[in-house]
Amino acid sequence: MRKGLFITTEGPEGAGKTTVLNLLDEHLKEMGIKTLITREPGGIDIAEQIRRVILEPENTAMDPRTEALLYAAARRQHLVEKVRPALEAGAIVLCDRFVDSSLAYQGYARGLGIDEVYKINEFAIETMMPDLTIYFDIAPEEGLARIDRHKGREVNRLDLEELDFHQKVREGYHLLLERFPDRIAMIDASLPMEEVFTAALAKIQEILPLK
Numbered sequence: 757m758r759k760g761l762f763i764t765t766e767g768p769e770g771a772g773k774t775t776v777l778n779l780l781d782e783h784l785k786e787m788g789i790k791t792l793i794t795r796e797p798g799g800i801d802i803a804e805q806i807r808r809v810i811l812e813p814e815n816t817a818m819d820p821r822t823e824a825l826l827y828a829a830a831r832r833q834h835l836v837e838k839v840r841p842a843l844e845a846g847a848i849v850l851c852d853r854f855v856d857s858s859l860a861y862q863g864y865a866r867g868l869g870i871d872e873v874y875k876i877n878e879f880a881i882e883t884m885m886p887d888l889t890i891y892f893d894i895a896p897e898e899g900l901a902r903i904d905r906h907k908g909r910e911v912n913r914l915d916l917e918e919l920d921f922h923q924k925v926r927e928g929y930h931l932l933l934e935r936f937p938d939r940i941a942m943i944d945a946s947l948p949m950e951e952v953f954t955a956a957l958a959k960i961q962e963i964l965p966l967k
Contacts, residue, residue, distance in 0.1 A: 759846040760790075760842065761843075761848045761888070762843055762849050762884070762886045763850050763851070763886060763888045763960060764850075764851045764852075764853065764886040764888075765777050765851070765852055765891075766856045766860070766892070766929065767893065767945060768894060768899045768922055768929070769903060769915055769925075770898070770899025770900055770902040770903045772892060772894075772949065773892045774795075776952055776953050777850055778793065780953070780956060780957060780960065781793040783957060784960075789964075791848045792839075792848070792849045792850070794834070794838055795851065795852035796827075796834060796851060796852065796853040796857065797810055797831070797834070797853075798830070798834070799839075799851075800834055802833045802837075803833050803834040806830040810823060810827065810830070811912035813912065816913070818913075820866040820868055821868065823866070824863075824868060825876065827857070827862065828858065828880040829880070831854070831881060832881070835884060840884070848960075851886075855874070855885070856891075856932055858873050858877055859873055859877075860925050860928035860932060861925055864928025865924035886939065887939075887963060888939065888960065890940075890959055891932075891933065891940050893943065893945055894945040894946050897919070898946060899922070900922065941959045943959070
């Protein structure tokens with residue numbers, strides 16, 4: 757039985773969601789709230805191994821369906837081994853990406869179909885969906901420019917896709933915003949970091965249980 761809250765962050769490459777998520781985790785801990793911060797694909801050993809296969813820049817021959825299945829496999833292991841136990845223990849789980857990434861990247865941008873990719877993930881996650889998803893919106897050109905400036909950031913296979921692919925990813929996310937307006941909240945990630953953080957924190961505070 758879920759006792760905690762499951763909060764995910766989404767966005768195109770270079771949106772800054774990982775940075776904001778770390779700031780949110782730190783702030784919530786200072787408030788005395790039990791949190792667990794994690795990421796997808798990854799978060800636990802098996803899923804991190806799958807992550808390396810998915811994001812290895814040299815794996816250019818990977819078929820889109822293979823890519824979608826690998827993400828779902830990593831997601832399943834991460835969910836049962838790390839996310840679900842933390843939620844059952846009453847923690848707020850802050851996860852960097854979840855199922856919406858697969859719907860936007862493989863479902864829409866790769867052309868596999870949002871509904872088709874959701875069916876794959878439905879098998880993996882069963883009924884486990886986030887209580888809140890914060891989507892950080894940014895133009896692909898700006899996001900990729902940020903990555904280029906941030907020399908210490910991991911550069912993965914998806915970062916190396918053509919601009920058209922990243923534009924489709926953003927379009928996919930906007931379709932998901934229309935489909936799940938009660939769950940997904942959009943924040944303008946082009947704003948200064950302090951404003952982005954404040955807006956994201958306000959979204960979380962809206963669903964925190966009253967004490």
